[in-house]
Amino acid sequence: MNILQPEEYKERTESIPPFEVRVMSYRLGATYHCTVYNLDPGAVIVRSDGTTRNEAETKALTRAKGRLASAAHRLNED
Amino acid sequence: MASIGYAHPEVLVETAWADQHKSDSAIRIIEVDVDTKAFEEGHIPGAVGWNWQTQLADQVRRDLVPKADLEKLLGQSGIDNTTTILLYGDNNNWFAAWAFWQLKIYGHRDVRIINGGRKKWLAEGRALTVDLPVLEQKTYRASQPDNSLRAYLTDVMKVAGSTNGWSLVDVRSGDEYTGKIFSPPGLPETCQRGGHIPGALSVPWGKNVNEDGTFKNVNDLKSLYETLGITPDRKVVAYCRIGERSSLTWFTLKYLLGYENVKNYDGSWTEWGNLVNAPVARGERP
Known part of the structure; x- marks a missing residue:
């Protein structure tokens, strides 16, 4: 089984008006992965x-x- | 230790414990994510991925996974009735809690959640793999469903508006509760009307957890619910949009705080918010 360690994990909040989002990224081997969440509800x-x-x-x-x-x-619209 | 004081601390394990025991033959780790592709990105070595859309739901009608399908899924996952199941997933364990709820409905004895889920595992730099485990087929026999853990529309209809003895808990975001938005930003809108069930109190699911994804300590959780009058003597129904966020609140109330009578209304807002002539409250008042 090929085992990898996730490295360089980072999270930050950014604004995409009118919403705020959470940006999470990390490196696994040679690939960086990024996930964007809405801040509320997540x-x-x-x-x-x-x-x-x-x-x-x-x-x-x-x-x-x-x-x-x-x-x-x-x-x-509202 | 974070689990001190919980009513049932045995249902929660820390990431370090899961890491130490991930190869134990009596344990099977299962990942269940909101984002059904996350497992393929990398998962805990030895873990099996379950897809909540195709494997934890009836594929014809809107309902829980049928008993026979669950038995097949568990057997194929190398799980028998004596296996300890450790669940984890993204979004602070939303769908791990959903799987936990269904496994308890079908009577699995030893199922636990990895505190902090996928987020904490990644942040701690713990091992991942993209390889799938070699599994030994097992035989699983599920119990008849325990529907005392589940609320149906007819149950909620009886308490909406006059919640005497009952607490309805809406765990969606504040903007979903007030009706300002119909679904979480960026997700499909799946209801015809915005707002909440009359009488429901707003306790967003995120108030149960810390920044690192772990559950809050028992005193903070008690304070969160009891200051709103959601006390252990009351019968509680939790709901959200499709029932997964509310299964996390159900888990918190039933297993961490020890409330005796807690139900998850999995029909949730996608059912209530589409009903013709159903009462709907908008704004911040219950």
Whole structure:
């Protein structure tokens, strides 16, 4: 069984107006994995990976913005 | 130790303990994630991944996994009736708690949750693999479902609006409770109306856990619920959107605080918020 150690685990909060999201990333072997959660209630929005942390996070955040756009649109309608 | 004072500390294990015992033949570790692809990214060596959408639900009607299907799943996972099952997952164990709830409904004796779940395991840099374990097929016999752990629509209808002796606990986010949003941001909207069941108190699931994903200590949990009048003598129904976040609150109340009569309403808001002519409350008041 091939065993790997997750390394460089990081979390931070970012704003994708009008929402806040939590960005979690870590490295497993040669791959960086990133998951974006909505801050409240804390559900996974998207997940992505890349060869660098920046690549993994940029891809994930771009997709998260797309997913959150419709929710923001509804809020603006109210 | 974090589990001191819990009513049933035996149902919670720390990541370090799980790491030490992950290869024990009497133990099977199961990962259940909201994000059904997370397991493939890397998981605890020896763990089996269960898909909540296809393996922990009836595939025809909206219901729990049928008894025969659960028996097959457990047997294929190398689990028999004597196996200790350790559950963990993403989102602070939302669907690990969902699996725990179903396993208790079907009578599994020894099932435990890894405190902090996938998040804490990753943050601590503990070993992962993408390889699948070689499993020995086992035979499993489930009990008839214990429906005392479950609330149906008809049960909730009886207490909505006049919750005498009952506490309805809405564990969704504040914005879902008030009706400002119909679903968690970025997730599909699966209801026709926003708001909450009349009489329900708002106690978002996240108030049960610490930043690292572990459950809060017993005093903090007691304070959280009892200051709202949700006391151990009351009968409690927890609900959310589809029943997984509320299974975490159900776990907290029943096993960490020892409440005798707690039910999870898995129909939750995706059922109530789609009903024609059902009473709905909007705003911050119960």
